[in-house]
Amino acid sequence: MKKNIAIAIHGGAGQDSPYIREHVNDYKKGLKEAIEHGHKLLSKGAKAIDVVEATVRILEDNPFFNAGRGSALNREGEVEMDAAIMDGKLLMAGAVSMVRNVKNPIELARTVMHYTKHVHIAGEGALKLAKIRNLELQPNEYFITDHQRDLLLEETTPTGHGTVGCVAMDEFGHLAAATSTGGLTGSLPGRVGDSCLVGAGCYANELSASSCTGEGELIITSVIAHKVAMLMELKNMRVQEACDYVIRNMENPIPGDVGIISVDNKGRIAFSFNCQRMHRASIDTSGKMVVEVYNV
Amino acid sequence: MKKNIAIAIHGGAGQDSPYIREHVNDYKKGLKEAIEHGHKLLSKGAKAIDVVEATVRILEDNPFFNAGRGSALNREGEVEMDAAIMDGKLLMAGAVSMVRNVKNPIELARTVMHYTKHVHIAGEGALKLAKIRNLELQPNEYFITDHQRDLLLEETTPTGHGTVGCVAMDEFGHLAAATSTGGLTGSLPGRVGDSCLVGAGCYANELSASSCTGEGELIITSVIAHKVAMLMELKNMRVQEACDYVIRNMENPIPGDVGIISVDNKGRIAFSFNCQRMHRASIDTSGKMVVEVYNV
Numbered sequence: 016m017k018k019n020i021a022i023a024i025h026g027g028a029g030q031d032s033p034y035i036r037e038h039v040n041d042y043k044k045g046l047k048e049a050i051e052h053g054h055k056l057l058s059k060g061a062k063a064i065d066v067v068e069a070t071v072r073i074l075e076d077n078p079f080f081n082a083g084r085g086s087a088l089n090r091e092g093e094v095e096m097d098a099a100i101m102d103g104k105l106l107m108a109g110a111v112s113m114v115r116n117v118k119n120p121i122e123l124a125r126t127v128m129h130y131t132k133h134v135h136i137a138g139e140g141a142l143k144l145a146k147i148r149n150l151e152l153q154p155n156e157y158f159i160t161d162h163q164r165d166l167l168l169e170e171t172t173p174t175g176h177g178t179v180g181c182v183a184m185d186e187f188g189h190l191a192a193a194t195s196t197g198g199l200t201g202s203l204p205g206r207v208g209d210s211c212l213v214g215a216g217c218y219a220n221e222l223s224a225s226s227c228t229g230e231g232e233l234i235i236t237s238v239i240a241h242k243v244a245m246l247m248e249l250k251n252m253r254v255q256e257a258c259d260y261v262i263r264n265m266e267n268p269i270p271g272d273v274g275i276i277s278v279d280n281k282g283r284i285a286f287s288f289n290c291q292r293m294h295r296a297s298i299d300t301s302g303k304m305v306v307e308v309y310n311v
Numbered sequence: 312m313k314k315n316i317a318i319a320i321h322g323g324a325g326q327d328s329p330y331i332r333e334h335v336n337d338y339k340k341g342l343k344e345a346i347e348h349g350h351k352l353l354s355k356g357a358k359a360i361d362v363v364e365a366t367v368r369i370l371e372d373n374p375f376f377n378a379g380r381g382s383a384l385n386r387e388g389e390v391e392m393d394a395a396i397m398d399g400k401l402l403m404a405g406a407v408s409m410v411r412n413v414k415n416p417i418e419l420a421r422t423v424m425h426y427t428k429h430v431h432i433a434g435e436g437a438l439k440l441a442k443i444r445n446l447e448l449q450p451n452e453y454f455i456t457d458h459q460r461d462l463l464l465e466e467t468t469p470t471g472h473g474t475v476g477c478v479a480m481d482e483f484g485h486l487a488a489a490t491s492t493g494g495l496t497g498s499l500p501g502r503v504g505d506s507c508l509v510g511a512g513c514y515a516n517e518l519s520a521s522s523c524t525g526e527g528e529l530i531i532t533s534v535i536a537h538k539v540a541m542l543m544e545l546k547n548m549r550v551q552e553a554c555d556y557v558i559r560n561m562e563n564p565i566p567g568d569v570g571i572i573s574v575d576n577k578g579r580i581a582f583s584f585n586c587q588r589m590h591r592a593s594i595d596t597s598g599k600m601v602v603e604v605y606n607v
Contacts, residue, residue: 108532138435212431213531236397
């Protein structure tokens with residue numbers, strides 16, 4: 016019997032670039048691999064919180080995406096990664112920021128949620144926790160790709176922001192969200208973006224789960240993922256309507272590139288973005304798969 | 312002519328303790344000094360964003376409060392401070408986390424907002440920024456008080472969470488919020504609380520400005536400051552009603568000690584807390600001053 020499950024992912028949003036056009040099939044392949052893996056887990060009865068973690072891990076391991084391997088470099092040429100995960104049923108979350116050397120920051124975020132009394136642990140303290148829990152570490156060279164080196168040294172304004180994320184509804188109707196990023200090319204060291212901030216780049220409750228991507232500073236000050244949840248809870252908006260209201264509101268436009276993926280507790284999937292591309296994929300409750308990069 | 316201005320502050324919320332009972336007049340004196348200073352600035356025409364920064368600085372400098380001097384010690388006996396500031400008119404924010412040696416973390420948060428393209432900078436990167444901007448630094452000993460040493464070594468569960476915050480409406484009807492903390496006694500190193508998270512412990516827009524205190528992990532996952540703003544925007548609740556709905560909702564109680572201060576764009580001040588005490592003070596649009604610690 017077919018299960019009532021749904022999953023969506025993103026791999027960043029923003030403007031188009033020659034690099035993205037050249038590698039569009041690599042991106043689609045990576046998205047397809049991740050969404051199929053996550054959906055398979057759901058169909059076997061896995062919980063949403065486990066599925067979003069496992070799916071984001073695949074995107075972190077793929078060097079084409081700006082998260083884990085392939086992370087953006089800050090202005091000192093270093094990788095500092097952020098991630099967050101949230102269980103909508105339990106209203107529990109875990110987050111990490113300024114993480115170095117941890118192969119899968121999303122696993123460390125889950126570790127914060129599962130093994131500590133805290134929600135968010137940053138920097139050296141996060142690395143200490145990873146060592147205590149025996150998470151896989153990698154040397155700096157593992158994370159750095161030639162493409163990210165190129166972006167840092169480009170003379171034009173870097174366009175290297177990007178993120179990965181996953182939202183899922185499991186067969187019990189429970190929701191979860193996960194977001195992970197290598198941050199913003201050329202940022203000041205220590206910059207914390209929206210991805211690891213509960214309510215900004217990642218949020219889940221009993222009604223919906225959302226993951227954001229784009230210009231992180233705007234996502235933080237607009238508290239976008241939580242705003243979508245509030246529009247659904249307080250205004251009875253449907254999930255696509257709530258996402259469009261926040262992201263594509265032409266009367267009060269967000270002054271920068273932003274995208275969001277969401278799923279509600281009926282398994283309805285929403286994508287919304289205000290820019291040229293959002294790397295994205297989904298498999299809905301009917302089993303229909305979508306894998307896209309550009310506007311369609 | 313009397314100006315239409317309003318200001319409120321808090322100095323932490325939670326359960327009572329012998330130390331607090333013994334020092335209640337010291338706390339009230341510190342609250343009174345800070346609120347009078349902030350109100351005087353407002354009455355001279357200062358902008359809300361400048362006033363909340365200046366007022367929080369006074370509370371940071373007072374060793375009785377858990378922020379700046381007098382910060383809580385993490386389980387390694389070290390001080391790591393968090394702070395955030397937000398301008399409700401411009402919808403701009405600055406935040407810092409895991410800050411060491413910076414005398415006034417709220418000044419550093421303002422620096423992030425004013426001088427960088429980012430919203431949030433953490434750890435070593437935040438210290439680098441403080442040095443570039445020539446902010447006042449202090450050795451570790453400056454921040455550590457005997458009271459905080461005692462709390463860390465108490466055998467019972469430490470009750471040393473605490474925060475300071477300020478919200479204000481200036482004569483132009485603009486709003487701002489600021490929150491600063493030394494964190495949670497005995498926390499894991501690198502723990503980031505709600506105080507520096509935009510939407511959780513600090514939020515301001517054109518309708519209201521809020522600062523939270525209490526069990527930070529609950530404030531993060533409930534995105535409390537932004538939730539109050541959304542209840543006012545989407546449900547037309549008044550500011551006191553919105554705060555009580557979030558903090559004191561008996562049907563869906565927050566499972567821990569939480570408090571909030573808010574001001575709306577008419578200068579109406581709200582306090583709400585679900586525990587034995589919230590150190591607090593205000594001067595409303597009529598000029599009436601309140602300074603309290605316990606329930607009244």
